[in-house]
Amino acid sequence: MTVTANPLVAGQGPAGVRLSADGHYLFSMNSIDNTVSMWSDLSAIAIVSLIPAAINKTNNNQAKLIWYSGNDGDYLVEIGGIGPGTGNQIDAGKCQKNVQITTTIKSTDLGINDGQYTINIYVTANGQTSGANTIIILDTIPPTRVMEVKAGLSESSIPLTWQPAVDNGSGVGGYKVYYGTTPGRYDAPNSPIDVGNITKYTLNGLQNGTVYYLTVSAYDKATNEGEKSDEVNQTPSPIHGLVTDSGGGCFIATAVFRAPGRAGRGVQIK
Secondary structure (H helix, E strand, C coil): CCCECCCCCCCEEEEEEECCCCEEEEEEEEEECCCEEEEEEEEEEEEEEECCCCECCCCCEEEEEEEEEEEEEEEEEEECCCCCCCCCEEEEEEEEEEEEEEEEHHHEEEEEEEEEEEEEEEEECEEEEEEEEEEEEECCCCCCEEEEECCCCCEEEEEEECCCCCCCCCCCEEEEEEEEEEECCCCCCCCCCEECCCCEECCCCCCCCEEEEEEEEEEEECCCCCCCCCEEEEECCCCEEEEEEEECCEEEEEEEECCCCCCCEEECCC
């Protein structure tokens, strides 16, 4: 967030500007004579939240900006511009000291092209105008297709890994795992599973001996979902044998036992 005051006159050589903790005073140091100038009753603006910070033009096409001013005054909210009245106005009115205001930003308020857009808030109080800004992203392009999905073998579960997708707009937000027991149909009761922004996940609570068909997709922070990966399949199965932990992983021992001096069928442990 950026806080500014207009006009700002700080003597002959301003060396720095600081805002007081309560937001009501602005101080500047004069580098020529080391004096300090002070402006009082500055209408400081605080941005509480912008949710979501990235939107698209379809299913996630608006965001809520919550903010408040440190003083009563007149406010103006614009997209872009270099000062009050130079951007695309989306909200205006009167604000009360420390009372939150919710401004809705729609995708139609932004430009045609994907990218970052600056939301500017201006408040005029006691003859002074202050401002604050934040960034919202318009992203209509989904992430790349998930590649190299691999399904491991385990009992009552299937461990999955895949290569990260790429999204040059708002960034990858996470992945969804789709699965079912029929090729091309991912209709398991809780499918798809939103696993978050990770590249490995284990499906648990599966039926041993049943073939499961799986695919993975990526979505970005604007909720655009990419194309599903190639389908893979795996059958959870019990793993028999002696499993030991040597500190570096698991070891499954296989041995054949026969009575000394006698030929015949042995007992094999797997």
